[in-house]
Amino acid sequence: MTIGLDDVVAAETGLSHVDGEAGRLIIAGHDLEELAGRLAYEDAVALLWRGLVPEASDPAGLLGQARARAYAHLAPLGPRLAGLTPVEGMRLLLASLLDAEEDHPSLVVGAAGVAAAMAVRGAQGLAPVAPDESSSHAADILRMMRDAPVAAEEARALDTYLVTVIDHGLNASTFTARVVASTQAGILSSVVAGLCALKGPLHGGAPGPVLDMLDAIGTLANAEPWLDDAMARGERLMGFGHRIYKVRDPRADVLKAAVGRLKGKSNRIAFAEAVEATALKVLGRRKPGRRLDTNVEFYTAILLDALGVPREGFTPLFAAGRTAGWVAHAIEQTRTGRIIRPQSRYVGAWPAEAA
Numbered sequence: 001m002t003i004g005l006d007d008v009v010a011a012e013t014g015l016s017h018v019d020g021e022a023g024r025l026i027i028a029g030h031d032l033e034e035l036a037g038r039l040a041y042e043d044a045v046a047l048l049w050r051g052l053v054p055e056a057s058d059p060a061g062l063l064g065q066a067r068a069r070a071y072a073h074l075a076p077l078g079p080r081l082a083g084l085t086p087v088e089g090m091r092l093l094l095a096s097l098l099d100a101e102e103d104h105p106s107l108v109v110g111a112a113g114v115a116a117a118m119a120v121r122g123a124q125g126l127a128p129v130a131p132d133e134s135s136s137h138a139a140d141i142l143r144m145m146r147d148a149p150v151a152a153e154e155a156r157a158l159d160t161y162l163v164t165v166i167d168h169g170l171n172a173s174t175f176t177a178r179v180v181a182s183t184q185a186g187i188l189s190s191v192v193a194g195l196c197a198l199k200g201p202l203h204g205g206a207p208g209p210v211l212d213m214l215d216a217i218g219t220l221a222n223a224e225p226w227l228d229d230a231m232a233r234g235e236r237l238m239g240f241g242h243r244i245y246k247v248r249d250p251r252a253d254v255l256k257a258a259v260g261r262l263k264g265k266s267n268r269i270a271f272a273e274a275v276e277a278t279a280l281k282v283l284g285r286r287k288p289g290r291r292l293d294t295n296v297e298f299y300t301a302i303l304l305d306a307l308g309v310p311r312e313g314f315t316p317l318f319a320a321g322r323t324a325g326w327v328a329h330a331i332e333q334t335r336t337g338r339i340i341r342p343q344s345r346y347v348g349a350w351p352a353e354a355a
């Protein structure tokens with residue numbers, strides 16, 4: 001038995017496939033590289049939901065309406081976000097919809113976009129900004145978050161990001177969502193559960209710490225000693241390593257290319273590339289045979305920073321993108337009609353008479 005379920009197949013899915021040896025991600029029958037940077041997020045949602053969600057044929061209009069409907073419910077909660085981190089705020093907002101029994105696929109995705117923007121603003125003591133139904137999902141999230149116009153190239157960069165993270169096999173948050181869905185709890189409960197799995201740094205929470213790491217390293221000359229000291233203290237280098245990928249995560253290059261297209265918008269990219277190369281050298285030396293490479297979170301940090309997203313907002317944006325995946329997995333799992341219930345191996349004390 002493997003603790004951590006490394007090689008266990010816990011579900012069948014038609015949504016996405018991660019080939020960890022080839023460094024390949026297939027989403028609904030397409031390589032990620034065919035989709036990211038080419039499709040708007042709503043079109044990727046339609047592709048992912050095809051055959052699962054009836055309204056998938058017109059996702060653009062539906063997500064706009066969904067944002068407007070969600071905002072009407074969520075806006076009064078704006079004052080309650082002060083003092084919460086954006087992840088906590090987003091959780092509070094989405095959980096509040098549970099009471100309203102809003103369990104509709106598009107509404108949940110629309111609400112996740114609104115909640116991400118509101119939670120980032122709320123954490124800074126700023127009032128929420130209303131959605132624009134006619135805007136694309138990516139452009140509207142960025143505009144609601146910053147309350148300022150969004151350039152077309154910025155909207156495209158965020159689209160690329162949201163599509164890149166839309167789904168990824170049975171990662172920790174999606175597995176969590178499927179476990180909850182398997183109890184027939186419904187879509188929204190599954191999504192809120194998935195969101196709860198993103199609170200820590202190991203899954204979806206690494207990009208903020210990646211920027212902290214780059215800031216702490218400061219100069220290229222300091223990179224190798226800094227990274228080496230961190231490893232000597234037993235720390236993990238954020239943005240590196242993956243349970244499934246034993247080679248470079250293909251999403252790292254998709255996002256790095258998206259940063260490159262944002263001309264003049266990142267003053268960190270050259271430094272980040274140099275630190276990445278040094279980190280790979282240090283990881284290879286300190287953990288020989290472990291096959292630790294760059295994961296999606298490293299260039300997520302650079303891209304979202306270039307878009308002016310505060311680092312505490314990185315995880316809410318990951319969640320906003322992943323929500324369409326959680327929803328689809330929840331529906332897929334619910335349809336199986338079977339509860340997910342693995343076994344544990346008891347290592348505690350036995351009653352005296354059984355010893």
Ligand SMILES: CC(=O)SCCNC(=O)CCNC(=O)[C@H](O)C(C)(C)COP(=O)(O)OP(=O)(O)OC[C@H]1O[C@@H](n2cnc3c(N)ncnc32)[C@H](O)[C@@H]1OP(=O)(O)O
Pocket residue numbers: 201202203204205206235236237238239240241242243244287290292295296297
């Ligand atoms: C969207 C996403 O969530 S992508 C993942 C984002 N998370 C991060 O970037 C956080 C840093 N990375 C990690 O913590 C891990 O690589 C994980 C959690 C992503 C995957 O972990 P697992 O595959 O379970 O690896 P596991 O914990 O078994 O570690 C294997 C070995 O590699 C080491 N290792 C794994 N990742 C790292 C890392 N980033 N830095 C340093 N060492 C690492 C572990 O210390 C362990 O070494 P040991 O056996 O000598 O003690």
Ligand SMILES: O=C([O-])CC(=O)C(=O)O
Pocket residue numbers: 165167168169170171172203243244296
């Ligand atoms: O697959 C995983 O374990 C983590 C990950 O990269 C993701 O969820 O995108």
